[in-house]
Amino acid sequence: MAQKLTDGFVKSALVPTGGKLYAIYYDSEVKGFGVRVTTRGARSFVLNYRARGIERRLTIGSYPDWRVAAAREEAKRLKRLVDQGHDPMGERHEERAAPTVNELTERYLLEHGCLKAERSRREDESLIAQWIGPELGRKKVADLRHADIERVHRKITAYGTPTRANRAAALLSKMLSLAVRWEMRVDNPVRGIQRNHEEKRATYLSNGELRRLGEALAIYSNQASANAIRLLLLTGARRSEIAKLTRNRLLSDRIVMEMVDTKQGRRLLVPRTLLVDAVIASQTVTAGKFVFPSGGHRPANPGLDQASRRPAARQRCYLPPT
Numbered sequence: 001m002a003q004k005l006t007d008g009f010v011k012s013a014l015v016p017t018g019g020k021l022y023a024i025y026y027d028s029e030v031k032g033f034g035v036r037v038t039t040r041g042a043r044s045f046v047l048n049y050r051a052r053g054i055e056r057r058l059t060i061g062s063y064p065d066w067r068v069a070a071a072r073e074e075a076k077r078l079k080r081l082v083d084q085g086h087d088p089m090g091e092r093h094e095e096r097a098a099p100t101v102n103e104l105t106e107r108y109l110l111e112h113g114c115l116k117a118e119r120s121r122r123e124d125e126s127l128i129a130q131w132i133g134p135e136l137g138r139k140k141v142a143d144l145r146h147a148d149i150e151r152v153h154r155k156i157t158a159y160g161t162p163t164r165a166n167r168a169a170a171l172l173s174k175m176l177s178l179a180v181r182w183e184m185r186v187d188n189p190v191r192g193i194q195r196n197h198e199e200k201r202a203t204y205l206s207n208g209e210l211r212r213l214g215e216a217l218a219i220y221s222n223q224a225s226a227n228a229i230r231l232l233l234l235t236g237a238r239r240s241e242i243a244k245l246t247r248n249r250l251l252s253d254r255i256v257m258e259m260v261d262t263k264q265g266r267r268l269l270v271p272r273t274l275l276v277d278a279v280i281a282s283q284t285v286t287a288g289k290f291v292f293p294s295g296g297h298r299p300a301n302p303g304l305d306q307a308s309r310r311p312a313a314r315q316r317c318y319l320p321p322t
Contacts, residue, residue, distance in 0.1 A: 002028040005068050010035050010043055033075035035063065045071035047078055051087035058089040099184050101144065102137040107182070108175045127168050131156055141184040144176070149190050162196035169193050223282075228292045230279045235271075245291045 003009070005027045015037055016023040024046065026034035032048040036059075043063040049056050058078065060071050078088050105128045113121050135152045136144065149172055156165035173190035180188060205213065210233075217226040228242050235242075283291055 002026040002034075004028050005033075005035060005072070007064075007068050010063050010068060013037050013043065015039055015041050027072065027075075030072055030075050030079070032079070033072060035068075045075070047075045049079065049082050051082055051090065054087075054090075056087070056089045058092075095140075098140045098142055100137065101139050101141055102133060104141050104175055104179055104184065105132060105137070108178060112174075112178060123167065124171055127164070127171055131168055132172065141176075141179050144185070144189050146189045146192065149193055153193060157196055163198055166195045166198065169195060224284070224292055227279050227283050231276065234273065234276050234279065243290075243292060246289045247291055248289065 003025070005025065009025070013025055013035060014023070016039055020039070022036050022038045024034045024036045026032070034046055034048070036044050036046050045060040045063065045066055045068075047058050047060060049058070060066060060074050060078075063071075066074075081088055109121075109125065109128070113124050116124070131152060135155070136148060139148065149169065152172075153165050153169050156162075156168055169190060173188060173193075176185070176188045176190055179185050213229075213233075217229060220226045228239075231237065231242050231245075232239065280291065
């Protein structure tokens with residue numbers, strides 16, 4: 001029979017006998033609220049309620065950490081949530097089962113990282129092992145905040161690797177964009193992170209390296225490709241610009257040749273020196289319009305399916321059944 005619970009009653013409540021594991025003494029003021037007493041004398045406050053057609057028993061807290069008055073107020077609060085359509089115990093279970101960042105990284109590597117080039121994939125794995133896992137791995141994906149990402153970014157920067165800090169932020173941004181798609185959360189907290197300034201690196205070949213490159217090009221079996229590389233060195237053009245160079249772009253005044261700037265989409269005039277003319281003159285004239293036709297020059301790669309350029313990567317991926 002229910003009675004008003006007090007701290008004195010809870011403290012002196014009898015332990016169950018007759019093989020029972022516990023006994024529950026219910027409160028007369030709040031329906032479903034009571035104190036559970038085990039055979040070992042442990043006491044904890046519980047609330048029985050019904051949500052979505054399911055009977056639930058939620059543990060509020062143990063006595064004496066919780067006193068009766070505080071536990072009763074918590075029971076009232078929980079009952080109001082139930083009246084509004086919530087299921088406090090079910091939501092608690094869902095929160096405990098929510099994926100962690102460690103679980104997100106595993107899925108990322110399994111379903112997305114495997115599509116990347118080997119070098120990029122190894123860099124992702126290194127960042128995850130060194131920074132993302134230790135710093136964020138145990139956090140729930142849904143609980144990640146902008147401040148968490150900023151903290152990791154600052155820590156990697158302070159370690160003396162500001163560029164690597166930017167790479168970690170970029171990796172987290174991609175992972176959390178996928179987390180939104182996979183319905184693990186509703187937004188990407190990486191957006192708005194202030195990245196570190198990066199100086200563009202320029203690398204120039206030394207005289208010795210140029211000499212060795214020239215010697216290698218002289219004996220290379222495919223002289224069309226060798227000529228294309230020579231023009232890259234002589235003009236400073238991009239590879240795509242040389243590949244798209246057509247014979248009608250070799251202007252008649254023999255002072256310049258016209259290219260299309262593939263990055264800016266602008267007309268680009270490149271000086272024609274004697275060396276440039278010599279390379280072009282040595283290039284065999286074909287029926288096609290391109291100075292360097294690509295047909296037949298691409299070496300066969302048995303690791304690639306001719307119907308797709310990325311099957312080798314896809315074969316490494318686990319794609320869940322649909």
